[in-house]
Amino acid sequence: xxxxxxxxxxxxxxxxxxxxxxxxxxxxxxxxxxxxxxxxxxxxxxxxxxxxxxxxxxxxxxxxxxxxxxxxxxxxxxxxxxxxxxxxxxxxxxxxxxxxxxxxxxxxxxxxxxxxxxxxxxxxxxxxxxxxxxxxxxxxxxxxxxxxxxxxxxxxxxxxxxxxxxxxxxxxxxxxxxxxxxxxxxxxxxxxxxxxxxxxxxxxxxxxxxxxxxxxxxxxxxxxxxxxxxxxxxxxxxxxxxxxxxxxxxxxxxxxxxxxxxxxxxxxxxxxxxxxxxxxxxxxxxxxxxxxxxxxxxxxxxxxxxxxxxxxxxxxxxxxxxxxxxxxxxxxxxxxxxxxxxxxxxxxxxxxxxxxxxxxxxxxxxxxxxxxxxxxxxxxxxxxxxxxxxxxxxxxxxxxxxxxxxxxxxxxxxxxxxxxxxxxxxxxxxxxxxxxxxxxxxxxxxxxxxxxxxxxxxxxxxxxxxxxxxxxxxxxxxxxxxxxxxxxxxxxxxxxxxxxxxxxxxxxxxxxxxxxxxxxxxxxxx
Numbered sequence: 001x002x003x004x005x006x007x008x009x010x011x012x013x014x015x016x017x018x019x020x021x022x023x024x025x026x027x028x029x030x031x032x033x034x035x036x037x038x039x040x041x042x043x044x045x046x047x048x049x050x051x052x053x054x055x056x057x058x059x060x061x062x063x064x065x066x067x068x069x070x071x072x073x074x075x076x077x078x079x080x081x082x083x084x085x086x087x088x089x090x091x092x093x094x095x096x097x098x099x100x101x102x103x104x105x106x107x108x109x110x111x112x113x114x115x116x117x118x119x120x121x122x123x124x125x126x127x128x129x130x131x132x133x134x135x136x137x138x139x140x141x142x143x144x145x146x147x148x149x150x151x152x153x154x155x156x157x158x159x160x161x162x163x164x165x166x167x168x169x170x171x172x173x174x175x176x177x178x179x180x181x182x183x184x185x186x187x188x189x190x191x192x193x194x195x196x197x198x199x200x201x202x203x204x205x206x207x208x209x210x211x212x213x214x215x216x217x218x219x220x221x222x223x224x225x226x227x228x229x230x231x232x233x234x235x236x237x238x239x240x241x242x243x244x245x246x247x248x249x250x251x252x253x254x255x256x257x258x259x260x261x262x263x264x265x266x267x268x269x270x271x272x273x274x275x276x277x278x279x280x281x282x283x284x285x286x287x288x289x290x291x292x293x294x295x296x297x298x299x300x301x302x303x304x305x306x307x308x309x310x311x312x313x314x315x316x317x318x319x320x321x322x323x324x325x326x327x328x329x330x331x332x333x334x335x336x337x338x339x340x341x342x343x344x345x346x347x348x349x350x351x352x353x354x355x356x357x358x359x360x361x362x363x364x365x366x367x368x369x370x371x372x373x374x375x376x377x378x379x380x381x382x383x384x385x386x387x388x389x390x391x392x393x394x395x396x397x398x399x400x401x402x403x404x405x406x407x408x409x410x411x412x413x414x415x416x417x418x419x420x421x422x423x424x425x426x427x428x429x430x431x432x433x434x435x436x437x438x439x440x441x442x443x444x445x446x447x448x449x450x451x452x453x454x455x456x457x458x459x460x461x462x463x464x465x466x467x468x469x470x471x472x473x474x475x476x477x478x479x480x481x482x483x484x485x486x487x488x489x490x491x492x493x494x495x496x497x498x499x500x501x502x503x504x505x506x507x508x509x510x511x512x513x514x515x516x517x518x519x520x521x522x523x524x525x526x
Contacts, residue, residue: 014043015043015337015338015413016042016043016044016045016338016340016412016413017042017043017336017337017338017339017340017368017412017413018040018041018042018337018339018340018341018342018343018368018371018372018375019040019041019042019043019337019368019371020038020039020040020368020370020371020374021038021039021040021041022036022037022038022039023036023037023038023039024036024037038370038374039374040342040370040371040372040374040375040378041342042340042342042343042346044340044343044412044457045412045457046457047455047456047457047458050412050436050438050455050456050457051455053412053414053438053439054414054437054438054439054441054442080110080508081110081111081112082110082111082112082214082215082504082505082508083112083113083211083212083213083214083215084106084111084112084113084114084213084214084215084217084504085113085114085115085116085208085211085213085215085216085217085240086099086113086114086115086116086217087115087116087117087118087216087217087218087229087233088115088117088218088219088221089117089119089121090117090119090121090125090126090129090131090132090142091129091131092129092130092131092334092390092392093247093334094247094291094419094420094421094422095219095245095247096131097291097421098245098265098291098421098496099115099217100134100138101291101292101493101496101497102497102500103135103138103140104138105493105497106497106500106501106504107501111504113140114140114141114142114143114211115131115135115140115141115142115143116143116144116145116207116211117142117143117144117145117146118145118146118147118204118207118225118229119146120146120147120149121146123144123146126142126144127142127144130390130392134392134393143207143211145203145207147200147203147204148196148199148200148203150174150196150200151196154194154195154196155196157194157195157196175223175224175225175227175228176224177197178197178200178201178228179224179227179228179231179254181193181197181201182197182201182231187235189201189202189205189235190202201232204228204229204232204236205232205235205236206236207232207236208232208233208235208236208237208240209236209237211237212237213233213237213240214239214240214241214507214508215240215241215242215243215504215507215508216230216233216237216240216241216242216243217243217245218230218233218242218243218244218245218259219244219245219246219247219248220244220245220246220247220248220249220251220255221248222248222249222250222251222252222415223252224252224254226244226251226252226255227252227253227254227255227257230242230244230255230256230257230258230259231254231257231258233258234258241260241261241507241508242258242259242260242261243259243260243261243262243263243503243507244256244259244261244262244263245262245263245264245265246262246263246264246265246269246270246275246418247265247416247418248415248416248418249269249272249274249275249414249415249416249418250274250278250415251274251275251278253278255278256278256279256282256284259284260284260507261284261285261286261287261503261507261513262275262279262284262285262286262287263286263287263288263289263503264286264287264288264289264418265288265289265290265291265418265419265440266288266290266418266419266439266440266443267288267440267443268414268418268439268440268442268443269288269418269419269439269440270286270287270288272415274415285513287503287513289496289499289500289503290419290490290491290495290496291419291421291424291491291493291496292424292491292492292493292494292495292496292497293421293424293425293428293487293491293492293493294394294493295428295484295487295488295492295493297394297395297398298394298398298401298425298428298429298487299398299428299429300402300429300430300484326357326358326359327355327357327358327359327405327470328358328359328360328361328403328404328405329344329348329351329358329359329360329361329404329405329406329407329408329466329470330360330361330363330400330401330403330404330405330406330407330408330426330431331344331360331361331362331363331364331407331408331409331410332363332364332391332397332400332401332407332422332426333363333364333409333411333422334364334365334366335362335364335365335366335367335368335369335372336366336367336368337367337368337371338411338413338416339366339368339409339410339411340410340411340412340413341362341368341372341410342368342371342372342375343410343412343457343459343462344360344362344408344410344462345360345372345375345376345379345381345385346375346379346459346462347408347459347460347462347463347466348360348379348381348384348385348463349379349381349459350459350460350463351463351466351467351470352381352384354467355467355470355471356384358384358470359384359385359386360381360384360385360386361386361388361403361404362385362386362387362388363388363389363390363391363400364389364390364391365389365390369387372385372387373387388400397425398425398429401425401426401429401431402429404426404431405431405469405470405476406431406432406433406434406466406469406470406476407422407423407426407431407432407433407434408433408434408435408462408466409422409423409433409434409435409436409441410435410436410462411435411436411438411439412436412438412457413438413439414438414439415439416439417438417439417440417441418439418440419439419440419441419443420439420440420441423435423441423444423445423451424444424487424491426483427444427450427451427480427483427484427486427487428483428484428487428488428491429480429484430477430480430481430483430484431480431483432450432451432452432469432475432476432479432480432483433445433451433452433483434451434452434454434462434465434466434469435451435452435453435454436453436454436457437453437454444486444490444491448479449479449482450479450482450483450485450486451479451483452465452469452479
């Protein structure tokens with residue numbers, strides 16, 4: 001009708017995940033020819049690549065990275081005050097959950113803690129965020145220091161001392177430009193030019209100088225801004241130790257320039273080639289601190305009062321006070337492209353053909369929600385998929401889990417699944433987890449022992465695994481019981497906090513950090 005000859009569309013360099021592509025056909029004057037169309041789709045890994053993205057036991061034995069020695073004694077000096085500054089966005093994620101546990105459990109007589117955001121998001125949005133609310137409840141100061149905006153006129157200014165880079169007004173080139181200008185100024189923000197570069201660096205450096213941190217904690221966001229902020233912290237507070245956590249892999253090439261210690265949530269992250277490459281010849285220790293779960297909260301007996309079922313208005317619910325009669329498959333995470341939630345809905349369509357009383361509950365908020373809604377509508381299963389919104393707080397999360405028969409974690413991005421604490425929370429409640437096992441997940445999820453590992457991204461294979469569990473309650477109970485024991489043996493939140501306490505105390509006192517090697521010997525670093 002429009003005389004178009006294009007029969008295909010090639011998408012390049014898109015990471016695995018659930019995506020929504022919107023497009024509109026326009027004429028030569030860019031006037032739309034018809035309505036906007038949207039396509040929801042998933043990018044997946046080849047099966048061979050999927051298995052490669054797991055950490056094997058052989059791989060662990062070949063490496064000698066470190067686990068903090070839990071039995072090391074911490075001799076507390078009651079007069080000692082350690083100023084901890086955590087830097088990040090106000091967006092809730094797994095790393096913020098780990099930090100919130102530290103805010104709640106570290107000794108406030110010894111630790112003075114605050115959270116700083118340099119994001120340019122509207123202040124009212126940050127102050128009304130879930131993280132801000134959680135910080136207020138814990139009496140942790142939230143300090144908002146948005147980076148000053150740069151006008152087009154300022155961007156056009158030309159420095160007098162040369163440089164290879166030009167700033168074109170795009171965010172993608174700004175961070176590299178700022179880093180180059182600082183290097184040319186010999187690390188002195190006062191000597192930076194043009195003026196907007198000097199203003200930006202002075203803003204960042206002065207914030208860190210004012211906070212007088214003993215230890216500054218960052219999380220690797222795989223962004224060039226990581227390099228900016230760590231550099232600013234080292235200039236503004238030279239005596240501070242800088243810790244970089246690894247919720248993601250593939251750090252920016254300059255993000256580790258000023259880092260003293262890397263903290264990995266798993267051995268997969270600690271030994272990943274991208275981390276080894278980023279460290280290069282620098283002597284930056286990498287230690288493993290496994291996140292932990294509060295097993296008193298995430299306990300099936302403690303959540304027995306939960307109403308159960310997929311959602312309050314399920315058509316199979318016999319009474320408001322009783323669970324509904326359907327099977328309930330849960331997904332609880334950020335509903336983000338990198339979590340591949342679309343794969344669950346692809347499988348759901350096949351599951352519902354054989355078990356029509358099954359309901360799929362998506363718990364969380366995120367950018368992939370429109371794609372999921374489009375998928376559910378395309379398959380005609382929107383009545384069996386409930387979008388429950390986000391749930392925060394350990395007790396609320398535990399009660400939501402208690403309504404599920406099993407959990408599915410369909411994420412394929414090993415570089416952003418360095419552990420997945422949501423899996424551990426579900427396992428602590430005795431729920432079997434179905435997962436592709438990428439990244440750090442493979443360190444604790446054992447096929448047919450405490451969960452189910454899927455070796456193919458074919459949705460039919462995932463659907464079969466879900467159906468097998470739904471049809472076998474004894475197997476679900478067996479896997480769930482072993483899953484909880486896995487958490488009890490290896491992932492207690494008390495152990496996590498003790499390790500962070502040991503790390504921070506050792507850094508503050510400039511003492512060696514004790515750790516266990518795979519040989520079983522105790523030694524020290526630094």
